[in-house]
Amino acid sequence: SFEALKSGVGTGQYNGKVTIGTVKAGGKFLMKDTARGGHVVRNAKQSPEDRGPLFTNATDTWGNGKPSMAQTAAVDAQYGAAMTWDYYLNVHKRKGIRGNGKAAYSIVHYRDRVWESWLNAQWDDDCFCMRYGDGLDGKYPFTELDLAAHEMTHGVTSATAGLLYSGESGALDEATSDILGTAVEFYAENPKAPANYLIGERVNFHGDNKPLRSMDKPSKDGHSADSWSRKFFADPDYDVHYGSGIGNHFFYLLAEGSGKKTINGFTYNSPTADGKKVTGIGRAAAEKIWYKALTAYMTSTTNYKGARSATLKAARDLFGTKSGQYRAVQAAWDGVNVK
Numbered sequence: 089s090f091e092a093l094k095s096g097v098g099t100g101q102y103n104g105k106v107t108i109g110t111v112k113a114g115g116k117f118l119m120k121d122t123a124r125g126g127h128v129v130r131n132a133k134q135s136p137e138d139r140g141p142l143f144t145n146a147t148d149t150w151g152n153g154k155p156s157m158a159q160t161a162a163v164d165a166q167y168g169a170a171m172t173w174d175y176y177l178n179v180h181k182r183k184g185i186r187g188n189g190k191a192a193y194s195i196v197h198y199r200d201r202v203w204e205s206w207l208n209a210q211w212d213d214d215c216f217c218m219r220y221g222d223g224l225d226g227k228y229p230f231t232e233l234d235l236a237a238h239e240m241t242h243g244v245t246s247a248t249a250g251l252l253y254s255g256e257s258g259a260l261d262e263a264t265s266d267i268l269g270t271a272v273e274f275y276a277e278n279p280k281a282p283a284n285y286l287i288g289e290r291v292n293f294h295g296d297n298k299p300l301r302s303m304d305k306p307s308k309d310g311h312s313a314d315s316w317s318r319k320f321f322a323d324p325d326y327d328v329h330y331g332s333g334i335g336n337h338f339f340y341l342l343a344e345g346s347g348k349k350t351i352n353g354f355t356y357n358s359p360t361a362d363g364k365k366v367t368g369i370g371r372a373a374a375e376k377i378w379y380k381a382l383t384a385y386m387t388s389t390t391n392y393k394g395a396r397s398a399t400l401k402a403a404r405d406l407f408g409t410k411s412g413q414y415r416a417v418q419a420a421w422d423g424v425n426v427k
């Protein structure tokens with residue numbers, strides 16, 4: 089049936105009032121982002137697994153900013169997919185997660201019917217979709233922008249480097265999702281969702297309003313590594329979300345530099361493993377280097393030593409070996425003890 093392109097107004101829980109892609113079909117509105125590959129959102133609250141109904145509405149105004157209204161999480165999911173699409177297209181010339189112009193889809197209120205609440209989100213290559221739980225007490229859906237972009241970046245990684253999800257390569261997979269997820273947050277410049285180097289800072293995961301992870305000093309979460317050591321990866325309690333700290337911290341140092349710095353009103357104090365100062369090259373250059381390393385040089389078994397060489401090759405291609413950017417990549421890896 090004929091679908092007329094519209095542009096709805098949504099009110100998300102995390103992103104405030106935003107424009108979202110919609111169409112008008114059969115006398116009602118459908119949340120579908122035709123301009124970005126046709127991204128849609130399914131509602132797992134009304135039907136189990138991945139076949140819940142799409143979000144439709146009598147008017148083109150969606151959500152009310154509160155988690156009690158089912159549409160609200162869908163607005164944040166649709167917006168997160170749009171910002172991620174725009175970021176990859178406009179910054180890296182990548183058309184969609186797999187680079188083929190096709191959109192993924194999102195499922196919100198996942199496991200609502202099975203569990204009290206699911207405090208997680210996940211990317212699934214098989215359905216080419218992501219699922220979002222409703223979070224703590226069902227009130228903090230995992231649809232925050234950096235988490236949405238984190239999940240979709242897992243799709244980019246598996247379509248490119250294909251990093252294996254364990255050990256050091258798994259840590260690099262996780263770091264890639266945090267790094268480029270954060271890049272999307274900065275790209276969006278949404279005043280209701282100020283960008284920072286914290287991950288999942290608004291989903292209240294632990295009930296204390298602390299973020300899931302911090303890139304400036306990953307050890308702040310009590311688990312993650314600030315720098316590489318053999319024994320960290322030998323720990324039986326090792327998790328790829330802790331090993332990502334090394335890559336996250338590298339990226340922070342590369343983009344922003346070591347020591348104290350205030351960005352969007354938040355003050356960071358990032359240490360280095362060797363006590364030497366690192367001067368940042370800015371986010372834009374650092375993002376280009378990481379993305380090029382991921383898509384041109386990393387493979388399924390790349391470890392941190394390999395990531396150092398992949399990012400140096402990327403910096404060489406982009407800026408040359410005599411550039412300040414190339415030297416900063418060396419200094420930032422030295423700062424997280426990856427030699």
Ligand code: ASN
Pocket residue numbers: 208209210211238239242262
């Ligand atoms: N939210 C998690 C992640 O994307 C899901 C998982 O454990 N893979 O990292």
Ligand code: ZN
Pocket residue numbers: 238239242262265
């Ligand atoms: Zn992840």
